[in-house]
Amino acid sequence: MAQQHTAMKHKRMLCAQDYKTLSLSAFGGALEFYDFIIFVFFSKVIGSLFFPADMPMWLSQLQTFGIFAAGYLARPFGGIVMAHFGDLLGRKRMFTLSILLMAIPTLLIGCLPTYALVGYFAPVFLLLLRVCQGLAVGGEIPGAWTFVAEHVPKDKVGLACGTLTSGLTLGILLGSVVSILMQSNFNTTEMHAWAWRIPFIVGGIFGFIAMYLRQWLKETPIFLEMQQRGEKEISKKLPIWEVLSNYLPQVTLSILLTWVLSAGIMVIIVTSHVYLQGQFGFSEMDVSISRLLATAGLALGCVLYGYLTDKFSIGQVIMIGCLFVVIATIIFLSSLSAGREMLYITYPIVGFSVGIVGAFPYYMVRAFPAKVRYSGVAFSFNISYAITGALTAFLIPILANFFSKYAAGFYVIAVFLLGAILGWYIIRKEKELAKDI
Template sequence: MSYTAPITQTRTLNKQDYKTLALSALGGALEFYDFIIFVFFSITISHLFFPDDMPAWLSQVQTFGIFAAGYLIRPFGGIVMAHFGDLFGRKRMFTLSILLMALPTLFIGCLPTYTHIGIFAPLLLLLMRLCQGLAVGGEVPGAWTFVAEHVPKDKIGLACGILTSGLSLGILLGSLVSTVMNKSISPEQLIDWGWRIPFILGGIFGLIAMYLRRWLKETPIFLEIQKRKQQELVNKIPVVTVITQYLPQTILSMLLTWVLSAGIMVIMLMTPILLQKSFGYSPIDALQGNILAIIGLIISCTFYGMMMDKCAMGKVILIGCILAALAIAIFYLSLDNHQLLFITYPLAGFCVGIVGSFAYFMVKVFPTQIRYSGVSFSFNMAYAIAGGLTPLLISFLTDFVNKMAPAMYVVGLFALGALIGLFLLINNNSQKYIANDIG
């Protein structure tokens, strides 16, 4: 069974659209900061929350395992948030997701370490990460769906790009805070008390985001959701409909999410650590290079989103993924020359921004009545598997196989993204899969 919805005429962005985009992007940035600040201090956390006599590589792997747990629980959070988002409204779910993110982040900053409570320290840390995973599982797909159904149909790519740039801004905030902490205090002070500050700040950021979103009004999309209720109660559960009737769209969305997870997880989040461990860079140089790369990512996410509104979807994905693969290969091959870091890393960051266009594909291939569930299921299931296992895989391959393994992994996945773009281009962007019912 296919669903249809009235197609409204094209219009320009109005004041309410800009307000919705700004609040959604800023709130997403503050919430995503809370989720990823963990990885910037993973080395410190591995020393504090595991026994001193544990090998460094093993404590690092276990720390990444706790980080991965936040990804593994995301599908459950996404499905639950999608259900109640349709029932009670997107705004309420946005508020709940921020609260569920802010409080655990604040608690992490106050946790006693292994020295004080032994095995309960990593267990409590794991519990906090699980709560964060539940929150982010509903935030990202819900925000993409919300803004896509709010703006004109010829501005959906721009809206999704801006929102993804907002999430990238959260990574930038994490990198900036990490850089300031490493520059302003000694390594001893960082281990003693300094590592707590970014997490406490994250809790404050979360409360600010919650306050900001109180100004985010329910748009006409919620009225449409209300109309769907009776249809969804009569028909199958939305997730079941997604799997049984929209399997090709789901598979393609999951594959693109896999590519996205590699670009964000490895190039943006893990590379500063890999630069220090495998290539001999100082923490300051690694973080400063990372800041430039994230700025490039923020700019290009919006750029590629705009391109999706103006050009064939398959062509944008094909060209963008090829450029990303080339830039990442050049970046890693040049790492032995430290002077090139501030040129090749920002270039790689900019090219990774093609992932900002993937949300456009996801919101377009699922019809209105199941869009939230379709995007949430596809994105969170793929991110749970790929994003959850990637830190462990990369850590293992780097330590025991080859320090260039991260580059080979990410370049291979962007090659997969290019093949998906080619498939869409050959099949005229697979119009039979597109649900042209938003805008």
């Protein structure tokens, strides 16, 4: 019966339930990622409110980004625990729980007292809530990829993962829109007095809405088949221990791919205002609007590259896509001295090129069999993002301020050249990918 279901899953087209699963997963992921990322869009205001007023701006910004990075460092712990129960008890339960664990701390950040009221307790409370957000998102992203990949037909897994990744990037897009609206409707005094709280309170409400919508999702057919066959009892080992014991090469490759992904997302999209404003002199509004366009390009690119992985070799798609990022980044860097008009052209292009990261989850979900898939993807993705994402968020301000104003771009070029090499290596290993999706 399992073989018959697998054959039907491979041949059928996307059905209404598939579209429902994809749309609700992507929408919920967008809202949850908005909650996680909105912090960085208001880092200047947060830095001035949660640290002493006489602290140098660069130091308060560095400490603010340190708190932001703490969310990444917490990811592995949340990812490992939630993936463990996701592999044993079901994908849907953890997929729904993660969004609740994100909504609560986001809402509380919007209610926090500032340094002027409680002194150093303010940044401590902020740090604790960021850690809670990191724990939640550590289970959300790998769980979302696993969830949609196990729902759709085999020849639509790339499109599903790319669409889901696009949905996550739409969280950044939503953050950009909110940032622009806040800048347009509130002056500096209002922003520092109370308006900065609005994006976090709204984000918390978004999270509760997304949690409510996810109750309409169904458990994945692959996990239900595992339950029927008793496969969750096949080994007494913890899923993560089995991953490290039997799938270390896949873990290593997934970790390196996540490093490439984090470089594209963090440097090109999330922290771009640090060097575009500080080193190249663009206005806050110009950066916000052009980043909005770049994020839209990123979302489109994720869907396109996900679609291509279903049609062509995943290794070839990754290799060519990463080389495109290198070329687009060089053009982007070269145009930054040409003024705002070129920024509005080259920034969306490089954002679109970074959409190659939408193809990476296709490899990750197929690198591990169903019984340890959630744990394998969560461990690899979160360990890598905890290190590379946190360090990137922490180091970009330092590199941009004290070394070269092009340092962030050089970093992206180097890491995506590594990505092209990984794509070449994957071409040789594609026969080893899991066949159950």
